[in-house]
Amino acid sequence: MKEEHRQDGPKKYGMVIDLDKCTGCGSCMVACMSENNAPFREDESDKLLSVAWLRLYKLTNGKPYPDTDVCYLPRPCMHCEGHNGHSPCVSVCPATATDYDSATGIVSQIYTRCFGCRYCMAACPYHARVFNWWDPVWPDGMEKYLNPDVSVRMRGIVEKCSFCYHRLQRAKDKAYAEGRREIREDEYQTACTQACPAGAITFGDLNNPKHAVYKLRKSPRAFRLLERLGTNPKVYYLSSREWVRRAGDNYLADEATGAGKHMAEHKG
Amino acid sequence: MIDSALIPKGVKRCPTWQFALAVALASGVLLWGVYAMLLCWIKGLNQTNMNNAYGFALWIWADLAVIALGGGAFFTGLLRYVFGKDELKHLINYAVLIGFICYSSAQLILAIDVGQPLRAWFIFWHANVHSMLTEVAFCLSAYFGVLCIEYLPLILENRQIDKVPFWHNLSHNLHHIMAVFAATGAFLSFFHQGSLGGVSGVLFGRPFSFREGVLVWPWTFFLFTWSAAACGPCFTIAITKMTEAIAGKKLVKDNVIQLLAKIAGWMLATYIVAKIIDTIYWATVTAPSKGMNLMDFYSNNAFYGIWILVLEIGICGILPAAILITPAGRKNPKLLTTAAVLGAVGVCVNRWVMVLQTLAVPVLPFESWTLYLPSWQEVATTILPVAYGVILVLISYRYLPVFPQEPELNPIEQ
DSSP: OOGGGOOSSOOOEEEEEETTTOOOOOHHHHHHHHHTTOOOOSOOOOGGGOOOSSEEEEEEOOOOTTSOOEEEEEEOOOOOOBBTTBOTTTTTOTTOOEEEOTTTOOEEEOTTTOOOOOHHHHHOTTOOOEEOOSOOOOOTTGGGGSOTTSOOOOTTOEEOOOSSHHHHHHHHHHHHHTTOSSOOGGGSOOHHHHHOTTOOEEEEETTOTTSHHHHHTTSTTEEOTTGGGTOOOSEEEEOSOHHHHHTTSOOOTTOOOHHHHHHHHHHO | OTTGGGSOTTOOOOOHHHHHHHHHHHHHHHHHHHHHHHHHHHHOGGGSSOOSSOSSOHHHHHHHHHHHHTHHHHHHHIIIIISOOGGGGGTHHHHHHHHHHHHHHHHHHHHHHSSOGGGTTHHHHTOOTTOHHHHHHHHHHHHHHHHHHHHHHHHHTSHHHHTSHHHHHHHHHHHHTHHHHHHHHHHHHHHHHHHHHHHHHTOTTOTTTOOOEETTEEHHHHHHHHHHHHHHHHHHHHHHHHHHHHHTSOOSOHHHHHHHHHHHHHHHHHHHHHHHHHHHHIIIIIHHHTTOOGGGSSOSSSTTSTHHHIIIIIIIIIHHHHHHHSHHHHHSHHHHHHHHHHHHHHHHHHHHIIIIIHHHSOOSTTOOOOOOOOOHHHHHHHHHHHHHHHHHHHHHHHHSOOOTTHHHHSOOOO
C-alpha cells in the first residue's frame, strides 16, 4: 500500500443500539438478509434452523398488567475482541476459517475454508453463528436480485454477521480512488443501521472521537451483553430501564446490575 | 469346519454357520448405519436433529466417549511395556483391538459429523495452533497410526500368515520394538485425551464447561486424560467379561484382570477426588464469578437435573472406585464386572454433560433451555461403529490368538 493511502491507526468498528428507541419492527433483520444474500426456506417456523445473522429478541420484565414492560433487542454478531483479539470463536476454529482483524476489529468468516465442524457455534454464547443445514435455493428469478458484492454460501458451513464488510471494502475502494486516506463515518454503515426507521442503531469506529458511537458507548445507559464472561463485545446497548440492563448479563441475587453500578459511578 | 485352517491351534471355535449368522446379524445393523451415513453425506446434516443451538450433539458425544473408552489401549500398553506389568501381556491384545475399534469409529463419526467432509483435511492444512480441536486431530490421527502398528503383529500371528517367513519375521521384530510404540501411544494419548477435555474447558463463553487451569490448559485437560486412563481399562475389563460370557469360557486369568482392575480402581479413586475438587471450585468460585449459581445449571428440566451430577460422581465414580480398590470387591466377579461397567458408564456421562449440557444451558438471561433428541439417522450412524466393532471382534477372536491364555484355560480333549 502506498504511504499516502495508509489509514491512521487501527479502527474498532462497533455498534450502539438504543433499546429505548427500538420498536421491534424487524426492518434490520430484513435488510440484513437481503443485503447479505441469506438463504431461506419455505418453512422458517423453526428459528433454530434459520440463517439469520441478526436476530430480534422480545424481552419482558415478567410483571403482570399494568406493570408489563416489553423491550425488543436486535442481536447481531458481537464481534468480540476478548482479551487481545482472543474472541471465543476465533481461537477455537481448527482451520483458521474465522479471524479477528486487529485493523478493523471485525471478526470475519472465510466460507471457503470452513469445513463445518461447528466448534465456533458451541463457543459463541450469543448464538450469533448459524449453520447452513441446506443448500441455498432461491425462488425463480431471485438470483437476479442477489447482492453481487456478497458471495452466497454453500451447505455445511457456518456463517455470521460480518458488519457488512463488503461495504467497508467498497468505501475504502472509493476513498482510494479519490486519493483519500480516511473514509468518512457515513461512507461505511451497515445495512441494518440504515434500515432502522427509529434510528436506534448507530454504527462507526469506537476509537474515533468524531464518530457518534464513540460518545454513545460512554453513556451511563450503555451496557453490553454478557460482559462478565470476558468476551469484550463491540456491540453496545442503551437503555434507561434497569430491568433491561440487568437482562443483559447474569447476576447473583445479591449482586447489583453492572450498568447500574456504572450509572451510580457517573452520578457520583 | 470350512475355515479350520485359519483358526489358531489349541482353541475351539463355534461352528461356521453360527459365526456366519452372527456376522450377518451385525452386518445388517451395519448396513442400516451405512444407509444413514450415506443420507447424511448426500443430503447433508439436515438429516439430523441438530440445530443452531446444538452444533455439537450425539456424534461429538459418541466421539469423546469412544476415545475415552478406547483409553484402555494406551494405558494398558503403558503399564505393560513401560512400567513392566508383565501379567498384562495376556490382555494387551484385546485392549489394543478395542482401542483400534474405538479410534477408527471416532474418525468415521467425525467424517460424518463435519458439514463439508471433503474439506476435512483443512484441519491439517490450515491448522490453527490455538485450537484444541487441531491438537486433537493431529494426535488422534497419529495415535491411530500407532494402534494400527500395535494391532498388526496380532494379525500376522494368524496361522496361515505366520507361515510366510517375511510376515513371521516382521511380527517377531515388531514385538521387540513395541515398547517404543506403546510409549509413543501414551504420549500422544495424554495430549489428545487432554485436548478433548480442553475442547469444552476453554469455552469461556459457556460457564457450564469453562474451567481455569495452568498455562493454556484448563483443568478439564488433565481430568479427561485421567478419566480415560481410569475408565478405559474399566471398559476393557467389561468387554472382556462380556466376551467370556458370550464365548462361554474363561479367556483371561483372574490375576490379570484383577491387576488391571486394581490399577484402574486407584486411577478412578484419585480421578474422582480431583473431579470433586474441580466441581466444588467451579460451583463456588468460577460459576459465581460469571453471575451463575450451581443450580442454574441443574434446574428447569428433569433431564438435566442434579441427579446427573450424582450419577456421574457418586454412582459411577465413588462407588466403582470403592469396589475396585478393595481386594474383596475385586475378587467378587459380579462386583468387579458391575464396577467396571459403572466406571465406563461414568466416563460416558461425563462426556455427555460436557458436550450436550454445555449447549443446553442458556447463557443469555433472556434465552431458555434447549433440549435435543437425535434423529434416527444420528442414532443409526452412532450404532454403525458398534456393529463394525462387533464384526471386527468376531473375526479377530475366531482367527487370531487374541487371548494367549485361552488354550491353557480351556484345554481341548484329544
